[in-house]
Amino acid sequence: MAPRRVLVTGAGGYLAAALVPMLRRRLPRARLTLAARRPRPGLRAADLADPAAARKLVERARPDLVFHLAGGRGASEPGALWRDHVAAVLNVGAALVRAAPGARLVVAGSCAEYGAPPPGAVSEGVPPAPAAAYGRAKRAQTLAALSFAAEGLDVRVARLFNLSGPGTPESLxxxxxxxxxxxxxxxxxxxxxxxxxxxTRDYLDVRDAAEALLLLGLRGTPGAYNVCSGRAxxxxxxxxxxxxxxxxxxxxxxxxxxxxxxxxxxIVGSHARLTRETGWRPRTPLARSLxxxxxxxxxx
Structure with a gap:
């Protein structure tokens, strides 16, 4: 059944700019709640590192599908990274267990969890070994998100590889x-x-990444998925x-x-699991994306 109420956190960001229009086209009957840390027209302000704010947001939205995109690469201090990525997903997950226990949670993760992997295409079974503070924060975020499976949440983590396309910030x-x-x-x-x-990196157009997130919200099974092109x-x-x-x-x-x-x-990834379970494939050539x-x- 198509979701009726969809919550997008981090809705003021680069990835959301590709995902939200897609949600409006593909799920026209769904009620969208868009949240960001800072108030902007059309977005609900919510600091998700604050448990009360996360709880209030979820109680208002009552979502059956959540895309958790909050927490970018901007912070450099370990404490800020932990706050933005780990505390936020813990608070969102706890709020869902309490107010929307049947919801599906799709979390925007990162290939930075893998660190410097062995040669060849990285599958989800390769043990994560993050090499920097951002990767360690994303690894902790994944573990925190998946821990809510024990409380009945359906959680999928999209390990996004390197993105390009409209809106790509100068930090990438x-x-x-x-x-x-x-x-x-x-x-x-x-x-x-x-x-x-x-x-070498595995580059994927942000619009293809958004398509993968949407399909993970509608198909597939719980767990982690690489979202990548498969090309170094x-x-x-x-x-x-x-x-x-x-x-x-x-x-x-x-x-x-x-x-x-x-x-x-x-680093180069394998999207075999994502393709097998959702039918997703990368569509945008790198030249066009750039x-x-x-x-x-x-x-x-």
């Missing part, structure tokens, strides 16, 4: 390349500052595709300030 490499390129186009060309271009791409290729889409001549210069001391050298990333930054 495709967004950083595209934002610089958009500014340089206005100046007639110039230099893009980059970090190490040798690491060096950072140098991402930059090359941005240059190919740019409307002015540009070149790259390595900036020591953009180098990371503990860079994961490579063209759309650049177009979005041009419009800013």
């Amino acid at each position: 490499a495709p967004g950083a390349f595209a934002a610089q390129a958009a500014r340089l186009e206005r100046a007639g060309g110039g230099v893009i500052r980059v970090g190490d271009l040798r690491p 791409v060096p950072m140098s290729e991402v930059l090359r595709l941005v240059f190919a889409a740019a409307r002015a001549p540009m070149k790259a210069v390595r900036d020591p300030a953009r180098l990371r001391a503990a860079e994961v050298r490579g 063209e759309d990333t650049l177009a979005w930054h041009r419009s800013r």
Whole structure:
């Protein structure tokens, strides 16, 4: 049966910007409640690290499907990461057990849980070994979310790999390349500052990621799912595709300030479980995704 009441947390963010319009199209009869930490038109303000605020939100929404997208990469302090990712999901889960015990909870996780995995496509069975504070917070978030299965919640964690596409922020490499390129186009060309271009990543368009989240809300079984393209791409290729889409001549210069001391050298995922259980497949070619990333930054 199609969900009747859907709650989206983190509704002011990049991923929600792709998911919410999809929900409106695909679930036109569902009542949507959109929540974010800061008040904005059309969004309900809720600090989910506050148990009372999370409880109030869930009691008002009474959802049968929740997409928990709250908690981005912006925080750098371990305490803030724990608050945004772990405390928030604990509070949302506890509120659902109390006020909406039949709800399905879909949590936006991260491939950062895996850290630096062994060579080859990573399946959900590879033991997580997060290498940085963000990955450790996301691992703790997953464990916290899945723990509510013991209290009857149906929980799915979408381990999102590296995203690109419209709205990609400058904190992510495709967004950083595209934002610089958009500014340089206005100046007639110039230099893009980059970090190490040798690491490989598994890039997925944010719209394909949103489709995966929606399908996990409607199909599949509880547990963790990789949401990825299954293709390893060096950072140098991402930059090359941005240059190919740019409307002015540009070149790259390595900036020591953009180098990371503990860079994961490579990661690529397997989406076999997600495809088998939901029918999902990545649809958007990386070149098009990066063209759309650049177009979005041009419009800013």
